[in-house]
Amino acid sequence: xxxxxxxxxxxxxxxxxxxxxxxxxxxxxxxxxxxxxxxxxxxxxxxxxxxxxxxxxxxxxxxxxxxxxxxxxxxxxxxxxxxxxxxxxxxxxxxxxxxxxxxxxxxxxxxxxxxxxxxxxxxxxxxxxxxxxxxxxxxxxxxxxxxxxxxxxxxxxxxxxxxxxxxxxxxxxxxxxxxxxxxxxxxxxxxxxxxxxxxxxxxxxxxxxxxxxxxxxxxxxxxxxxxxxxxxxx
Amino acid sequence: xxxxxxxxxxxxxxxxxxxxxxxxxxxxxxxxxxxxxxxxxxxxxxxxxxxxxxxxxxxxxxxxxxxxxxxxxxxxxxxxxxxxxxxxxxxxxxxxxxxx
Numbered sequence: 454x455x456x457x458x459x460x461x462x463x464x465x466x467x468x469x470x471x472x473x474x475x476x477x478x479x480x481x482x483x484x485x486x487x488x489x490x491x492x493x494x495x496x497x498x499x500x501x502x503x504x505x506x507x508x509x510x511x512x513x514x515x516x517x518x519x520x521x522x523x524x525x526x527x528x529x530x531x532x533x534x535x536x537x538x539x540x541x542x543x544x545x546x547x548x549x550x551x552x553x554x555x556x557x558x559x560x561x562x563x564x565x566x567x568x569x570x571x572x573x574x575x576x577x578x579x580x581x582x583x584x585x586x587x588x589x590x591x592x593x594x595x596x597x598x599x600x601x602x603x604x605x606x607x608x609x610x611x612x613x614x615x616x617x618x619x620x621x622x623x624x625x626x627x628x629x630x631x632x633x634x635x636x637x638x639x640x641x642x643x644x645x646x647x648x649x650x651x652x653x654x655x656x657x658x659x660x661x662x663x664x665x666x667x668x669x670x671x672x673x674x675x676x677x678x679x680x681x682x683x684x685x686x687x
Numbered sequence: 688x689x690x691x692x693x694x695x696x697x698x699x700x701x702x703x704x705x706x707x708x709x710x711x712x713x714x715x716x717x718x719x720x721x722x723x724x725x726x727x728x729x730x731x732x733x734x735x736x737x738x739x740x741x742x743x744x745x746x747x748x749x750x751x752x753x754x755x756x757x758x759x760x761x762x763x764x765x766x767x768x769x770x771x772x773x774x775x776x777x778x779x780x781x782x783x784x785x786x787x
Contacts, residue, residue: 474769475773477770499694506701507698507701523694533704533705534705537705538708541708541712544709545713545716546732547713548716560710564706568740575733620777620780623751623781624773626755627777628769630756630772631769631772631776632737635767636733638734646734649734649739670740671736671738675728675731677731
């Protein structure tokens with residue numbers, strides 16, 4: 454990267470614009486999370502607060518799935534830690550931008566780090582764009598709809614109960630599938646992606662209802678890619 | 688509208704754990720400079736992470752998920768627009784679900 458990395462309002466607007474259509478894909482997810490939170494006995498204020506501060510749907514759904522009264526403080530915290538370990542694997546890939554920022558910008562940007570915004574930021578970095586404001590903009594464009602739809606889901610509560618397996622839930626999967634398309638770099642990705650899929654399927658079968666399959670698949674696939682590159686270079 | 692102390696504590700715990708993941712991974716790699724193999728592995732991570740996420744869902748989702756997945760990819764390749772791809776894919780999944 455030859456350009457100096459910047460952090461501007463224009464970059465934030467660019468991120469905001471790009472992420473808005475993606476945020477449509479998480480609307481059903483937000484509503485489902487709100488409905489589940491209401492079913493678990495959380496108040497509207499608690500549901501909204503959780504979505505605003507945790508801002509990680511899969512971990513929220515998993516924690517709410519085994520909620521109790523009084524609330525399972527340790528269990529919910531551990532669930533968030535395990536499900537969101539994948540976010541720890543994402544941060545380092547943003548180094549080309551984050552390493553050149555100072556202070557609050559880094560740590561505030563990281564608060565809004567989610568899968569979709571991260572995938573778009575990686576595409577930006579690979580295209581040689583250097584405005585790190587993009588990440589905060591896309592994060593905000595995903596955060597606000599997330600909080601609003603969680604609250605709406607809580608309000609709809611018992612009215613809106615799409616049964617498990619309803620095609621509306623496919624929107625969450627479709628969001629990730631569409632983000633995969635620009636990440637495909639060619640033949641070199643074939644083996645690592647195949648390994649990631651196989652390991653994820655296996656681990657999902659061994660540990661159903663957990664999110665270890667994502668971490669295991671990603672690690673196995675990435676290491677396969679790195680080792681294949683090293684063999685090719687040697 | 689009520690805030691229960693135990694629920695608040697649980698939400699706080701989840702928030703801290705999640706932020707620890709978000710910021711901790713980057714922080715750690717700033718302390719330990721990754722070598723060449725590690726950098727190569729990180730470059731593969733975006734793709735493999737999402738593959739790991741979607742593979743079990745596609746596998747167990749049956750015909751509606753397969754049709755939806757194929758339509759999502761086709762629409763994304765054709766338009767390059769994530770919003771269009773999500774709508775087309777979800778629409779295809781819905782259609783197959785209705786036709787069952």
